[in-house]
Amino acid sequence: MKQAGYESDLFVFQAGEKSKTRKTKEMIEDAMLESGYRRDCCILAIGGGVVTDLAGFIAGTYGRGIPFINYATTLLAAADASVGGKTAVDTPLATNLIGLFYQPKKVYLDIATWQTLPQRQIASGLAETIKHACLADQDFFEYLKQHMDQIWTFDKDVCEHIARTNCKIKYTVVMQDERETGLREILNLGHTIGRAIETVSDYKLLHGEALAIGLAAEAELACQFGYLAKAEQDEMVQLLKEPDFRLPFLLILIGKSW
Ligand code: GLY
Numbered sequence: 001m002k003q004a005g006y007e008s009d010l011f012v013f014q015a016g017e018k019s020k021t022r023k024t025k026e027m028i029e030d031a032m033l034e035s036g037y038r039r040d041c042c043i044l045a046i047g048g049g050v051v052t053d054l055a056g057f058i059a060g061t062y063g064r065g066i067p068f069i070n071y072a073t074t075l076l077a078a079a080d081a082s083v084g085g086k087t088a089v090d091t092p093l094a095t096n097l098i099g100l101f102y103q104p105k106k107v108y109l110d111i112a113t114w115q116t117l118p119q120r121q122i123a124s125g126l127a128e129t130i131k132h133a134c135l136a137d138q139d140f141f142e143y144l145k146q147h148m149d150q151i152w153t154f155d156k157d158v159c160e161h162i163a164r165t166n167c168k169i170k171y172t173v174v175m176q177d178e179r180e181t182g183l184r185e186i187l188n189l190g191h192t193i194g195r196a197i198e199t200v201s202d203y204k205l206l207h208g209e210a211l212a213i214g215l216a217a218e219a220e221l222a223c224q225f226g227y228l229a230k231a232e233q234d235e236m237v238q239l240l241k242e243p244d245f246r247l248p249f250l251l252i253l254i255g256k257s258w
Pocket of ligand 1: 080083084086184187188
């Protein structure tokens with residue numbers, strides 16, 4: 001940025017959901033003000049979902065609104081957080097309670113960075129990906145079943161297909177109901193239970209890990225209430241277990257109850 005002639009500064013905070021707070025927002029806003037940034041600046045959010053959610057919220061309120069660009073470096077951010085304009089911080093009561101609908105000017109998905117992530121982070125992003133397949137696209141569901149191994153070896157074509165399909169599904173929904181007056185609620189599949197689990201785990205579970213449990217629990221409820229066939233529920237839980245076989249504790253949680 002500096003080489004291109006832009007004044008720029010890095011504002012860094014501790015990784016993890018526990019940083020997605022009003023306190024971190026205030027800390028970064030104060031640092032930006034101190035550095036002299038005014039309404040003609042732009043925020044470039046480089047990181048995962050915590051960074052893009054928090055940076056988007058800061059951009060939405062700083063100087064009554066400045067532009068922001070997301071540069072997503074995790075599968076979870078690529079699959080969900082960086083697209084769609086939901087920005088927020090967490091509170092002690094629950095996640096994402098304070099925030100804005102505020103769209104980024106542009107979103108970059110850097111697939112090469114996925115290879116630098118711990119396996120838990122990839123599994124976490126896969127939960128959002130499986131969510132999209134379950135709610136919108138049976139072909140994508142089959143694709144994930146057949147290509148799980150290539151995801152773990154970061155096959156370029158497979159990763160690009162996943163990134164594109166996630167965005168297409170999310171974009172199609174958000175374009176029809178940006179402010180979640182109805183349709184967009186389908187993107188919350190698994191989240192009612194997942195978010196509660198994430199909060200009570202004190203964020204020891206990653207977002208996608210809690211979501212995987214939420215998806216399995218909601219599939220069980222859907223089956224009990226007659227909205228989902230038993231065979232479909234089994235397929236869904238089986239796919240959720242695939243990325244998680246590297247996460248013994250999560251497998252135990254899912255395996256014990258379902
Ligand atoms: N993560 C759900 C949504 O963007 O609506």
